[in-house]
Every structure is written in structure tokens, then in C-alpha cells.
Amino acid sequence: MTEAQTSHNESPVIPLQSNLLQRYFLPDAEIWLLPGFLSATESTQLQQQLRELSWQQPQIKLYGRSVAIPRRQIWMGDAHCSYRYSGVTFYPQAWQAGLDGLCQRLTRQTGHPLNAVLLNHYQHGEHHMGWHSDDEPELGDEPVILSLSLGQTRRFDLRHKRLNSQLSIELNDGDLLVMAGACQRHWQHRVPKQTRLDAERFNLTFRYLPQR
Ligand SMILES: O=C(O)CCC(=O)C(=O)O
Ligand SMILES: [Fe+2]
Numbered sequence: 001m002t003e004a005q006t007s008h009n010e011s012p013v014i015p016l017q018s019n020l021l022q023r024y025f026l027p028d029a030e031i032w033l034l035p036g037f038l039s040a041t042e043s044t045q046l047q048q049q050l051r052e053l054s055w056q057q058p059q060i061k062l063y064g065r066s067v068a069i070p071r072r073q074i075w076m077g078d079a080h081c082s083y084r085y086s087g088v089t090f091y092p093q094a095w096q097a098g099l100d101g102l103c104q105r106l107t108r109q110t111g112h113p114l115n116a117v118l119l120n121h122y123q124h125g126e127h128h129m130g131w132h133s134d135d136e137p138e139l140g141d142e143p144v145i146l147s148l149s150l151g152q153t154r155r156f157d158l159r160h161k162r163l164n165s166q167l168s169i170e171l172n173d174g175d176l177l178v179m180a181g182a183c184q185r186h187w188q189h190r191v192p193k194q195t196r197l198d199a200e201r202f203n204l205t206f207r208y209l210p211q212r
Pocket of ligand 1: 118120129134147149156171189190191203205
């Protein structure tokens with residue numbers, strides 16, 4: 001596992017005003033981490049609201065078989081934001097739990113338009129997400145994806161599709177991870193199983209789908 005360099009440079013991609021902002025210097029990707037974007041209090045309140053939502057565990061096709069995804073999820077956003085993923089079209093739930101306000105706050109602070117969010121609920125360490133890129137055509141060529149983590153710290157792995165380059169980041173409660181530039185074209189990411197962990201984690205990936 002290569003250790004990526006980090007620094008606290010100003011970013012033209014992410015004009016967040018914070019000296020906590022860290023950049024990971026990787027080939028073919030813009031990756032930024034803002035630890036503690038949400039305070040512990042904000043996170044606790046939001047997690048209470050998230051628990052009340054109507055979570056789904058949809059079936060997807062994997063090697064021709066139909067299997068339930070190993071976590072719970074909700075696709076939420078503006079009405080036009082439908083999304084094809086693993087052979088299934090997901091229509092968005094309407095904005096709830098104050099997530100439209102959070103979406104606007106992220107847009108204000110990062111300068112990037114956002115209109116949808118994929119919510120993932122990892123109820124314990126067996127819940128995970130396999131290697132993938134967020135490269136659906138709906139997202140456009142070089143999407144900016146803002147990923148907010150709440151609850152249990154989990155490992156987030158990234159690997160280059162061709163180069164022997166990889167990175168693991170611990171995502172803690174309240175952390176905001178930004179994936180931008182050519183990241184989705186050249187890299188894959190995952191949240192591996194960590195079977196010893198039994199506490200829950202939520203992750204919200206805010207995205208932008210242009211109206212077509
Ligand atoms: O849970 C995470 O940190 C990653 C989620 C993710 O990769 C996705 O929603 O596409
Ligand atoms: Fe992803």
C-alpha cells in the first residue's frame with residue numbers, strides 16, 4: 001500500500017475555507033478530505049433523522065444472478081434524477097430529513113452544484129460496498145462527488161485501474177471526502193467488510209445529474 005502525500009494547499013477545485021482540508025496527491029485523481037465537516041452534535045442529530053427514513057435493500061444483478069445488496073440504501077434528489085445502477089433504474093425519493101438544506105450548504109461551501117444524494121446505511125461490519133467507480137453516464141465526464149460519513153469509522157480503499165497505486169483512508173464520523181477530476185475514470189473504490197465492527201455507519205454521497 002503506497003502512502004500518498006498530503007498537504008494543506010488551497011484548492012481551485014474545492015474552495016472550502018479550512019486549514020484542516022487535506023489533499024491526497026495521486027495520479028489521475030483529485031481527492032480531498034475535510035475531517036470533522038459535521039460536528040459530533042450535528043452528526044448525532046442527523047443520524048437520528050436518517051434512521052427514520054424508508055431504507056431499501058434492492059436486488060441487483062451480479063454475474064447474472066439476482067442478489068440483495070450488502071447494505072441498505074436510498075436514492076434521493078430532485079425529481080428528474082433517475083439513475084441506472086447494476087441493471088436497475090432508481091427513481092429518487094423526495095428530499096427529507098433536512099438533506100436539501102445540507103445539499104445547499106455543500107454547494108455554497110464547495111461551489112459545485114448538487115441535486116441528488118445516494119444514502120448508504122452499513123448496519124454492522126458485514127455490510128460493505130465492493131470495488132466500483134461512480135462512472136454512470138448520468139453523472140457526466142468528471143463528476144465531483146462529495147461523500148459525508150457519519151457514525152462508525154470505516155476504511156475506504158482506492159485503487160488505480162492500471163497503475164500499481166492504491167490508498168486507504170479511515171473515514172471518521174463527520175468527515176467529508178471529495179472525489180473529483182478524472183478519479184472515476186481511472187480509479188475504483190470500495191468499503192470493505194470489517195467483520196469485528198458492530199456499530200452502524202451512514203454515508204451520503206452528494207452528486208449532480210444534469211437535466212436532460
Ligand atoms: O460508503 C462510502 O464511503 C462509499 C459509498 C460509495 O462509494 C457510493 O455511494 O458510491
Ligand atoms: Fe462510489
